[in-house]
Amino acid sequence: MTYGGIEGGGSTFECIVGTGPGDVTASTTVPTAAPDETLSEVAGFFAAHDIDALGVATFGPLDLDPASSTHGHVLATPKAAWSGTDVVGTLAAAVGVPVAIDTDVNGAAIGEGRWGAAQGLDTFIYVTVGTGIGGGGLVNGKPMHGLMHPEIGHVRIPRHPEDDFPGNCRYHGDCLEGLAAGPAIADRWQRPADDLGEHAEAARVLEAFYLGVTMANLTLTISPQRIIIGGGVLAMPGLLEATRAAMLDTLAGYVEVASDGDASGYLVAPWLGSRSGVLGALVLAGA
Numbered sequence: 001m002t003y004g005g006i007e008g009g010g011s012t013f014e015c016i017v018g019t020g021p022g023d024v025t026a027s028t029t030v031p032t033a034a035p036d037e038t039l040s041e042v043a044g045f046f047a048a049h050d051i052d053a054l055g056v057a058t059f060g061p062l063d064l065d066p067a068s069s070t071h072g073h074v075l076a077t078p079k080a081a082w083s084g085t086d087v088v089g090t091l092a093a094a095v096g097v098p099v100a101i102d103t104d105v106n107g108a109a110i111g112e113g114r115w116g117a118a119q120g121l122d123t124f125i126y127v128t129v130g131t132g133i134g135g136g137g138l139v140n141g142k143p144m145h146g147l148m149h150p151e152i153g154h155v156r157i158p159r160h161p162e163d164d165f166p167g168n169c170r171y172h173g174d175c176l177e178g179l180a181a182g183p184a185i186a187d188r189w190q191r192p193a194d195d196l197g198e199h200a201e202a203a204r205v206l207e208a209f210y211l212g213v214t215m216a217n218l219t220l221t222i223s224p225q226r227i228i229i230g231g232g233v234l235a236m237p238g239l240l241e242a243t244r245a246a247m248l249d250t251l252a253g254y255v256e257v258a259s260d261g262d263a264s265g266y267l268v269a270p271w272l273g274s275r276s277g278v279l280g281a282l283v284l285a286g287a
């Protein structure tokens with residue numbers, strides 16, 4: 001059996017053919033444009049390879065209710081052209097194979113569970129901090145869905161006392177994403193988030209505070225065995241370590257997550273790097 005995997009993101013759709021990280025036999029990158037255009041190009045790639053099933057891990061929000069008449073459709077999204085797009089139906093018809101779908105972050109969690117930092121665990125969370133903030137994961141071995149799926153990026157958190165940036169989430173203003181995603185960092189200091197100059201230290205302090213509080217909240221609500229945190233913002237030097245420290249400060253010893261002293265085994269970087277999601281899509285397909 002050979003599988004196709006897709007990670008759908010705001011700027012590109014990453015597509016691979018194979019059975020796992022050591023066996024990727026073809027890959028391509030398709031720009032995220034109008035849905036018809038992008039899905040047609042993606043379907044063309046997979047139609048040229050002999051795959052048995054296709055998995056999609058994509059941005060949403062998505063209708064993941066198997067009983068729904070719009071299962072596999074994108075729901076109302078800020079990427080307005082994609083609202084209502086039937087991703088599963090379109091790809092299944094065009095490629096002629098079964099198509100499974102989940103969120104990009106659940107896909108990444110599934111990939112890390114199979115081949116990465118969460119192997120052997122049944123309850124864990126994957127959080128990505130980049131142009132947006134998202135989180136997914138498995139609870140008791142199953143991807144978190146429920147009412148819809150978690151939207152961890154939009155939780156409300158206490159403000160850092162020295163932060164007067166109002167936040168830039170179009171729905172909530174100063175939710176987590178509005179305060180701590182890449183665009184919030186850039187807006188706050190009016191500089192590119194990866195070139196903050198004299199503001200780099202202040203940015204790391206704020207990021208670590210906001211992310212650390214969130215990691216503590218996830219620990220208290222979900223009780224994960226491990227949290228994996230990735231995304232472009234985590235490339236900020238020292239941020240992962242500072243986030244662990246802020247998480248431990250917030251927990252104040254109430255939950256033991258640092259039997260290793262600094263939680264370096266609890267709050268970890270993804271082992272699969274930027275490939276967690278697209279590899280997780282292979283698992284969704286059946287790999």
Ligand code: ZN
Nearest residue numbers: 154169172175
């Ligand atoms: Zn929000």
